Amino acid sequence: MEKDKEVISLKNIIIYYLDHWKLFVGAGAFSLVLAVLYLILYPKTYEIMSVVKIQDEKDLASGGGISMGDAAGLMRSFGLGGGTGGSINIDDEISTLKSNSLLSKTVVSLGLDVTYEKPFSLRTLYDDSPVIVIPDSTFRANLDRTFKFQLKIDHAGVAVAVADSGEKLTFSGLPVIWQTENGVLTICYRDSIHKELPVKLNVSIMPVSWVAEDLSEALSIEEYSKTSNTIELLYEDHNKLRGKDLLNTLLKQYNKQANLVKQKDGSKSQKFLDQRIDGVVVQLKDVERLIEVYKLKNKMTDVEYDVMFYTEAIKTYREKLIELEAQKYMVNLVEEYVKDPQNKYKLVPAAISSGAGESDKSSPVALYNQALVLREKTLMSSKGENPIAEVEEKQIEKLRESVIVSVENASKSLDVIMSDLKSQEKAIFDKMGNVPTYEREYLDMKRQQEILQGVYLVLLQKREEIALSAEGGRDKGFITDAAFVKHKPVAPRKLFAAIFVVFFTFGIPMGYLFIINRLKELLDELKRQKTCK
Incomplete structure (x- = not known):
């Protein structure tokens, strides 16, 4: 029922x-x-896509280093093997690409802060706008709200009607230099040959940071995969050319900014290396002059052949001592740099901290440099006193003491090893009872010369690597696929x-x-x- x-x-x-x-x-x-x-x-809207690979600093400055043998391993064991890691944090790179500052540069470069619309149209014009409006830097800096006006151009002249104030202006023709309260606006034809008449446009000028903020929300950046350094940039626009220009210009600005940072850091490192190279050259000249005087005094011509039998016996010890002396020199450079109070909040140059081996992110020097970078970011992002900066400075002081202790330990260990090798070498020399004293003295001077030559080559190579990375290296963002438009529209x-x-x-x-x-x-x-x- x-x-x-x-x-x-x-x-x-x-x-x-x-x-x-x-x-x-x-x-x-x-x-x-x-x-x-x-x-x-x-408007029919399309998805524009670009693929870019973020390159490691090792890839940008690849060239290989001079291996310094077992002593390099000793350097790494004491945390002196490297000051800069080559790993990439994709999230950081995505944040940089979507940052307001980088997008603002892109907006200014393309003039995207100015939009053009025909009356009763849902489309915004780009390259198809017959007229362009160019704000000067003062106008962009002073603009704090959207500035709208209607533009009419016919044979009678140019008429401008400001939306907010109701102000109406007339000009005889284009180009127009319009002095506003915010700055100067220049209005001219996009194409000086084909001048379309009549023209009626609604023009809006927004603050650059606002446009960059909107683009940051509209721009989609995704990792290609969790195991790669490749990212995909996606953007939707009804104007295909504008979307392509946006992605291509954004990547261009990204690479330009990265290159400026590399050049700035490279300039500082090169200046430091030039000073060290000049010092080594002076020492090398002094040793070579001593060898020349010694040979003339003792009438020596070709000692290598005269003492070949004995030098073969001590060849192994000499090579190891050369390696260790070179490492000791690099350790002294690190110690001198770190103990200098003027360098308390300066990064330990990678040229001296990694000259003898590969990078180690867990080393005291690497941790010290990372702490300095975090402190610099904190100071840049804050105004006035910042408790976080004070905590970071205390941490930096502790890490600096750790670096100094590590350097001193490395120096002491190198001294112990060199002392042991010299003792074994002396035992060989004691067996050479018939070898004249001047020959052994000559070998000592020759060894000093080879040590300085090795240090000179290491420093010279580091300078060339830095110069290549700063000026002749590849872009940080390698564009795998330049911006292209997918064939299927996403709207309507x-x-x-x-x-x-x-x-x-x-x-x-x-x-x-x-x-x-x-x-x-x-x-x-x-x-x-x-x-x-």
């Missing part, structure tokens, strides 16, 4: 809605018109239009009838209650 009542009730509802079929037909026709207008009037979407038609055709009438029915029941109930009273 209850089931029969439910069936009858459902039939009544269906019949009730069918009795109002005209309402459904009207709603369907109206929604269909709206959907067609949406599909026709809404027919599926959305169909969903809207279905919802509007059935949902709105049914909701309307339901509400009307409930209101009638409510009114009947109120009348019934009044009658009972």
Whole structure:
């Protein structure tokens, strides 16, 4: 019995809605018109894509280093093997690409802070605008709100109507130099040959940072995969050229900014290396002069052949001592640099901290440099005193002491090893009872010469690597795919239009009838209650 009542009730509802079929037909026709207008009037929007590989600093300055043997391993064991890591943090690079400063440079470069619209049009013009408006730097700096005006150009001249103030200006023709309260606006034809007349445009100029903020939200940057350094940039726009220009210019500005940072750091490192190289050259000249005087004094011509038998016996010890002396020199450079109070908050140059081996992110020098970088970022991002900066300075002081201890330990260990090798070398020399004293003295001077030559080559190579990275290296962002437009538009979407038609055709009438029915029941109930009273 209850089931029969439910069936009858459902039939009544269906019949009730069918009795109002005209309402459904009207709603369907109206929604269909709206959907067609949406599909026709809404600008066809495309997705523009670019793929870029973020290159490691090792890739940018690849050239290989001079291996210094077992002593290099000793340097690394004491945390002196490297000051800069080559790893890439993709999240940091994505943040840089979406930063307001980088996008602002892109906006200014392309003039995206100025939009042009024809009256009653949903499209914004770009390269197809017959006229361009160029704000000067003062105007962009002073602008703190959207500046809108209508521009009319015909044979009679140029008419400008400012939206907010209602101010109206006329000019005889283009180009126009318009002095506003914010700065100077230059209005001219995009193409000086084909001058279209008449022209009527609605022009809007927004603060550059606002446009950059909107672009940051509209721009999608995703990792290609978790194991690669490749990222994909996606942007949607109804103007294909504008979308391509945006991505290409953004990557160009990104590489330009990275190159400026490399050149700045490279200039400091080169200056430091030039000073050290000059010092080594002076020492090398002094040793060579001593050898020359010694040979002339003792009438020595070709000692290598004269003492070949004995030198072969001590060849192994000499090579190891040369390696260790070179490492000791590099350790002394690190110690001198770190202990200098003027360098307390300066990065330990990678040239001296990594000259003998590969990088080690967990080394005291690397941790010290990372702490300095964090402190610099904190100071740049804050105004006035910052408690975080004070905490970081205390941490830097502890890390600096750790670096000094590590350097001193490395120096002491090198001294112990060299002392042991010299003792073994002396034992060999003691067996050379018939070798004249001047020959052994000559070998000592020759060894000093080779040590300085090795240090000179290491420093020279580091300087060349830095110069290559700063000037002749590759861009940090290697563009795998320049910006291209995908063939399928992403808007307007027919599926959305169909969903809207279905919802509007059935949902709105049914909701309307339901509400009307409930209101009638409510009114009947109120009348019934009044009658009972």
